[in-house]
Amino acid sequence: MKKRISFIIIFLTVIVTFGLFVTNVYAEEQETIPDVKENLAQDLNLEDYISTIDEYVKKSGLEDVDISSITKELMSSSTIDYNSLIGKVLGAFSKEVMGAINGSIAIFIIVIVMALIRSLELENKSDVTKIANLVCFLVIATITIATFIDVISMLKDVINVLTTLMQTISPFMMAVLIATGAITSTGIIQPLLLFIASAIGFIITYIVIPFLSISVAFNVISTISENLRLDKLSKLFSNSSLWVVSVVLTIFLGILSLETSLSTSVDSLAVKTTQTAVSNFVPVVGKFFSDSFETVVGATQIISKVGGGIAILSIVLIALIPILKILSIMIIYMLLGALVEPICGEENINKYISGFANIYKVILGILIGVAILFVISSGIVFNLASSVVK
Amino acid sequence: MEIFKVVGFCIIATVLIIIIKQQKPEMALMLTIVAAVGIMLFAISKMSDIFNLLDNLASKSGINKDFLIIIIKVTLIAYIVEFGKNICSDAGQTAIATKLEMAGKVIIVTLSLPIINSLVNILSGLV
Numbered sequence: 001m002k003k004r005i006s007f008i009i010i011f012l013t014v015i016v017t018f019g020l021f022v023t024n025v026y027a028e029e030q031e032t033i034p035d036v037k038e039n040l041a042q043d044l045n046l047e048d049y050i051s052t053i054d055e056y057v058k059k060s061g062l063e064d065v066d067i068s069s070i071t072k073e074l075m076s077s078s079t080i081d082y083n084s085l086i087g088k089v090l091g092a093f094s095k096e097v098m099g100a101i102n103g104s105i106a107i108f109i110i111v112i113v114m115a116l117i118r119s120l121e122l123e124n125k126s127d128v129t130k131i132a133n134l135v136c137f138l139v140i141a142t143i144t145i146a147t148f149i150d151v152i153s154m155l156k157d158v159i160n161v162l163t164t165l166m167q168t169i170s171p172f173m174m175a176v177l178i179a180t181g182a183i184t185s186t187g188i189i190q191p192l193l194l195f196i197a198s199a200i201g202f203i204i205t206y207i208v209i210p211f212l213s214i215s216v217a218f219n220v221i222s223t224i225s226e227n228l229r230l231d232k233l234s235k236l237f238s239n240s241s242l243w244v245v246s247v248v249l250t251i252f253l254g255i256l257s258l259e260t261s262l263s264t265s266v267d268s269l270a271v272k273t274t275q276t277a278v279s280n281f282v283p284v285v286g287k288f289f290s291d292s293f294e295t296v297v298g299a300t301q302i303i304s305k306v307g308g309g310i311a312i313l314s315i316v317l318i319a320l321i322p323i324l325k326i327l328s329i330m331i332i333y334m335l336l337g338a339l340v341e342p343i344c345g346e347e348n349i350n351k352y353i354s355g356f357a358n359i360y361k362v363i364l365g366i367l368i369g370v371a372i373l374f375v376i377s378s379g380i381v382f383n384l385a386s387s388v389v390k
Numbered sequence: 391m392e393i394f395k396v397v398g399f400c401i402i403a404t405v406l407i408i409i410i411k412q413q414k415p416e417m418a419l420m421l422t423i424v425a426a427v428g429i430m431l432f433a434i435s436k437m438s439d440i441f442n443l444l445d446n447l448a449s450k451s452g453i454n455k456d457f458l459i460i461i462i463k464v465t466l467i468a469y470i471v472e473f474g475k476n477i478c479s480d481a482g483q484t485a486i487a488t489k490l491e492m493a494g495k496v497i498i499v500t501l502s503l504p505i506i507n508s509l510v511n512i513l514s515g516l517v
Contacts, residue, residue, distance in 0.1 A: 106457075109447055113461050116440065117468060128475075128494050132468040135502040139457045142509045149515055 040179070040299050046071075046307060049172045053314045056165050060158075060318040067310060074306045080313070093324045100328040104336050106143050107353075110136050111336075115344035134224070137349065141220055144356055148216055151326060152209055155363060158322045159204045162315060162374055166197040169311045173381050176304040180297050180385045181271040185263040189381055192259065196252050196377060200370055203248060208366055211241035215359055223352040234355060238362040245366045249373045256377055264387050301386050308382025312375050319371035323364065330360040396432060400425070423477055430473050434466070460505060464498050471497075 054067040070080060114136045117129055170193045177186045218234035279290040337354040340346070403425035411418040441462050448458045471494030478487035 105447070109444055109458065110461060113444065113465060117465055126472055126475075126491075128468045128471050128491060128498070131495050131498050132464050135464045135498060135505060136461055138502065138505045138509055139461060142457070142505060142512060145509070145512050149512060 040296070040303055045172070045175070046303060049168070049307065050310060052168050053165070053310060056161055056168075057314050057317050060161060060321055067314060070313065071306060071310055074309055075302075080309075089320060089324075092321055093328070096321070096325045097328040097332075100325070100332045103143065103147055103329075104332045107140050107336060108339070110139050111340050111344050111349065114346060114349065118344060118346070133346070137223065137352075140349065140352070141223075144353075145216065145220070147329065148356070148359070151329065151360070151363060152212065154322050154325065155367060156205065156209070158319060158367065159201055159370060161318055162370065163197045163201045165311075165315065165318065166193065166374055166378075169378060170194060170197075172307055173304075173311075173378070176300060176307060176385055177381070179300045180304070182264065182267045182384050182387075183270070184266045185260060185384055188259050188263050189256070189384075192256060193377060193381065196256075196373070199248070199252075200373065203244065204366070204370070207244055208241040211237045211244075212359060212363065215241075216356075219352060219355040219359070223348045231351060231355065235358060238359050242362045242365050242369075245369050249369050252373060253376055256380055260380055260384055264384060268387070304382050304385035308378060308385075311378045311382070315371060315374045315378065319367060323367055323371070326360055326364045326367065330357055330364060333357040333360060392432075392436075396429065400429065419481055422480070426473075426477055430470075434469070437466075437469075457505060460501055463501055467494060467498055467501070470494075 050068050050071050057067055073080060114133055117132050117136070170190060173193075174186050174190050177189070215234045215237040218230040218237065221228055222230040222234065275290045275293065278293075279287045282289065333353055334357045337350055337357060340350045340353060403421065407418045407421050407425075410421060444458065444462065445455075448455055471490060475487045475490050475494075478484070478490060
């Protein structure tokens with residue numbers, strides 16, 4: 001009870017200062033809501049926040065996308081020019097597909113050589129052709145594993161960038177949330193969000209990537225050796241890494257949505273109580289204070305919508321280039337697997353390539369899952385801003 | 391119409407060998423080997439077109455050519471070794487045939503050492 005009283009006192013002071021600030025402005029220049037919006041944007045460091053995000057997006061490979069101009073559009077007209085954005089994304093996608101095709105042409109040529117060796121075989125299944133085939137396979141393994149290592153390091157980088165981005169977004173989110181009065185929610189959400197961000201990085205580096213590497217190793221072994229069949233084991237390892245990520249995703253989102261829905265009602269009760277108390281018990285100016293409080297909160301909500309929109313957009317954009325890259329590699333490998341079967345009768349190679357396609361499918365699932373986790377959690381938090389004072 | 395040349399050559403060689411075999415069997419064996427080597431050389435000269443095509447494809451795609459050269463070498467060695475092995479075993483010398491096969495395997499493995507090396511290097515980057 002004592003805590004609640006002290007909390008209400010603090011809140012009263014905050015509102016009174018806000019109110020004084022706004023009334024002063026009203027008295028001097030008769031400022032309108034857009035000016036309140038700009039003042040608040042300055043107070044909440046919107047510009048710094050946007051420029052940090054802009055840096056991250058530029059580093060991720062989409063150089064043409066200008067986050068700050070999108071922000072201006074959002075602030076003034078609250079729409080995004082999707083056409084130009086989609087055009088830029090499609091351009092990036094076609095570049096990635098071309099890169100993946102270039103890498104796979106080498107594999108294709110080697111498969112043709114293997115088909116040649118096989119069709120010109122003088123004696124059925126002679127040892128020399130077997131060794132020649134093995135050498136060809138070693139080259140294919142070198143190329144595919146080099147691609148895999150590239151993808152894995154890219155995955156690590158993206159997860160790293162997304163985690164640091166979450167750590168950049170969360171202080172801004174918390175500032176906005178406190179400005180709208182969601183104090184209890186902020187206390188619960190801030191540690192939860194930071195925990196999610198670091199836990200995801202930990203899980204990806206120490207569980208998911210080792211599992212994927214083991215899966216690749218089993219895939220190579222089962223292709224080289226005729227007696228050792230480890231296809232199923234390889235599949236198990238790659239799929240279980242996907243399960244780990246999806247379970248973590250479900251648990252985090254469950255906790256986050258539960259906590260926010262519980263704490264929101266507490267916050268809105270506190271804000272309503274204070275508002276009523278101020279407008280009823282403070283004579284003459286009390287009503288004016290509580291009304292101007294609503295104006296300030298409304299402007300903060302607009303800023304939070306802009307900031308949240310930018311945060312979600314940037315998470316999607318940063319994850320997009322790797323997702324497109326992995327997607328194009330996966331599609332090319334699937335095509336290659338389909339082409340290898342009729343060209344060269346080697347079932348091993350076919351299995352190897354489709355096994356790799358499966359692994360890339362899993363990586364794609366993991367990356368999309370993590371991106372969705374971040375998007376939904378920041379969406380939930382930014383929605384909180386409008387749920388306290390309606 | 392090279393195929394007619396090859397078939398004609400083979401038929402004439404076969405007829406000659408059958409005729410000679412009744413008088414001098416050891417000369418017939420010589421003739422067999424000579425005819426076989428001739429056909430093989432002809433086939434390999436044709437094969438260079440295939441490898442040129444592969445080379446072209448590789449240079450267009452801009453991939454690492456070292457591996458492709460090794461693979462082409464390995465393929466050719468596999469053919470030649472098999473061919474020699476077959477001639478040896480046709481002449482009844484299976485002992486030499488197996489040694490030749492072993493030598494071929496060793497040469498192929500030695501040639502593919504750079505590939506194995508780069509694979510191991512890449513794998514060590516994974517850890």
